[in-house]
Amino acid sequence: MDNDEQAFLADYDPTRFERPSFTVDLVIFTVRDESLRVLLVRRDEHPARGCWALPGGFVDIHRDATIDDCAQRKLLEKTGVAAPYLEQLATYGSRDRDPRYWTATTVYFALLGASALAPEQDPARVRWWPVQGCGVATPLAFDHGRILADAVARLRNKLEYTHIAVHLLPETFTLPELQRTYELILQQPLDKSSFRRRVTEAALLEALPGRFRDSPGRRRPAQLYRFRHYDRETFFPRSLARYAR
């Protein structure tokens, strides 16, 4: 860096222009009690006070080195989970989405395994809402309803060509459980044989020999599996098929 550049930077006033407000929001999914669920918080401040909303907030430019770090930090604060599946969804920015000012928010979506969940806090303020269709059974603050719909669509879409659903299960799980997770999210029954072929041929699961899951009322127990390595680059071939019946 030459002297000229140093002088320029010393002179630079970053508040010279009116700038949009920038936040990070999270769509946090898990599967519990036979449904896909999303973590929402009730707003106790204006605007949209009393409405349910996606968790999120401002970047802390002193604590967060990157927006990914910011999303990770907010997730940890909300759920106590440190290393989940976390992926950037999209950025929504406009003059009207918040009545206060021009805002942009970068939205991440996270998948949490049911076993990793911290116990639910005050259910009047933080709640796992079941996803029905493309949203939840309550109107959301700002444009969060549309954001949630986009996140659900992305999740469904990615189920078809990746293995991300394993991140919604506990560390060990059975193939019927995995299939059930797919069916809950896609809202569609799948063919067992084709599903198993697809999963086993991908060779990403590791059978835990001799171990079975106990579940009351079940008849024959199922083989337990563990996820081997998650590789974002491993996709299913012939992606669109869903084994729908």
Place this chain on the structure above:
Amino acid sequence: MDNDEQAFLADYDPTRFERPSFTVDLVIFTVRDESLRVLLVRRDEHPARGCWALPGGFVDIHRDATIDDCAQRKLLEKTGVAAPYLEQLATYGSRDRDPRYWTATTVYFALLGASALAPEQDPARVRWWPVQGCGVATPLAFDHGRILADAVARLRNKLEYTHIAVHLLPETFTLPELQRTYELILQQPLDKSSFRRRVTEAALLEALPGRFRDSPGRRRPAQLYRFRHYDRETFFPRSLARYAR
């Protein structure tokens, strides 16, 4: 909106917190002279003065109603093209990507048909750089090299399951031209028969009867086609195959 909320909004001071700087950048692609090209501008200000960079800049919260509008406006300013293919790529935000301050930038990528291009301006300041591999033959400012690599990867990926390549051609084009465009971007020869089957079965092209493209040196002229309607939801089935030979 009740009185309480009005009072809250009147009181609100949006400059209370230190916030990141927020910009919009563009990766503008076209195909010309047998190569995929990206529009870069030479920076004449610090930092990274003299480096080539993606076009972009601050959101104008008075003129731009949304970030999409902002991207559209910047594209129009740079290229004179009003309604191209424009899609949000991702948002990059961190403390270090700009030495001045914590910045976030939402990046869009655009595809321009060769016929729509405004004549090149001052080539010392604005230039269509050929894409080689995942980037260009000059280092870029900030993290723009990485952003460009991501955009190229996304473009290649989307070629495999969508029809977006038609946006890189003039309004009318022949199937050999379309195939050549695919081959240039994917950097791989494709099988003619399979390619044509794929394109024609999608039924998105309309043959212009009796019209042929003149091109010196060519022997048999080819049928001209026009793109019917671009439908973002129409994908190719069995997407991953590339007809590679």
Place this chain on the structure above:
DNA sequence: GAAATAGTGTCTATCAGACATTATGGC
């Protein structure tokens, strides 16, 4: 052994890749 769930085998329609063949127009 009945019931229920876990898990396997196999047939078939579809389709992508490969490559051969025909068609057409410029020279």
Place this chain on the structure above:
DNA sequence: GCCATAATGTCTGATAGACACTATTTC
């Protein structure tokens, strides 16, 4: 008529969807 390019035909291996079947456990 020759040649280069455009366009079509066809064979085949792979695979997803369908569904029947076997296996194993609880009661």
